[in-house]
Amino acid sequence: MEPGPHHHQNAGSTAAEWARRDTAAVWHGFTQMSVYADSTPVIVERGEGNYLYDTDGRRYLDAISSLWVTTLGHADPDLNQAARRQLERISHSTLLGNGNTAAITLAEALREAVPVTEPHFLFASDGAAAVEQALKICFQFWHNRGVGGRTAYLALGRAYHGDSVGSLSVGDGGFGTDLFDPLRFPVVRTAGYDDPDWVPKAVAALDEHGHRLAAAVIEPLVQGAAGMLVTEPAQVAVFAEAVQARGIPLICDEVATGFGRTGALFASELCGIRPDVMCLGKGITGGYLPLSATVAASGIYEAFLGEDLGPRTFYHGHSYSGNALACAVATRHLELVFERGLVDRAAAAGERLGAALAPVEALPAVKEIRRRGLMTGVELDPPPGAARWGRKVCAAAVRSGVLLRPLGDVVVVMPPLSITDQEIDTIAATLVSAIEETAAE
């Protein structure tokens, strides 16, 4: 682990002191706060490239892209400049009933990039909100067309679409969220990507329930939060065809898979499908600012056109929709992804990562590795009774300067698109040691 450059701000504060202040004031999501401070959390002070620096100047390779958002690395000079330029103009103005040039420019740029026909973009701030919007849009789509009885959604087992009540409903159980079951609306649930027969089962569900579906929602190609469950592009294509042939809108949640992570700009492209509605988030700003978007094809969007103040209007919107600062960064980010050839680079880096992880997969403590592009899940195989291997392996990796975070006993590896070959080798070597250390305990 190399110490980073010295920092003078907050001089005298140790990481432990920051952790104490953190615990006293901040409530962290998906985190048990009673043990948080004792779990040696990394308290980040700054970032540069693919590294994070903590309050003691220690550096960590950000091998999870700060929970799957960072694409170009941290504090990218070009992206910083785009942010500064927009900051000089304006940070935010409302998109409700009015516009801003940054949001328009971004929508125009994305229009050329997304595999959605004549798209319109409804902006929000988080992935869950983009999913929530997609669900409501599809619900009202039928209402606007005068069709009743289409109030259900088809969703897959092991799915994760976010934590708002609607996105939680289309998501499957787990992650400690089962207590919210009484709040979830019922959905038509069919098998996830861990079932090789997920497509025929989904088609059977479409045959039985298709008449009452408002939409079908999937994470194309990779079910990320399920522990990187992967399927084949051809399978997704068969499913999409079955949904769309029945006139049911297909929602592709590309919050995690979008912006190069699978080795294509969008997973839907790899599958050769054109969703009716798409959800974008996470990497849309390169991991800089909270921004998400629900993308609607013209066939959906046009059903909402009607009289002023009339019932066809989509009565939904967020305060920060189309935030100008976030949109300007997102526009520049998309340009940089193309200018730097990062999608191809991600595909090549994904291959390299796959090869580098061969020694990890060979370990007796590893059950399997699932991967598509840079989205990787290393499933551990703990002996009966061995608790929290995922956590222990990640803690050992963090001590060696590689930031990882598990999903149960699956160690997620999802580096930025800017990851170098050398850094990929570092991740793999660190993982071997971390797993061996944990298994030997």
Ligand SMILES: Cc1ncc(COP(=O)(O)O)c(C=O)c1O
């Ligand atoms: C596929 C998918 N959809 C939606 C979300 C929710 O996004 P957010 O955490 O930004 O609300 C996530 C987050 O991990 C995700 O992986």
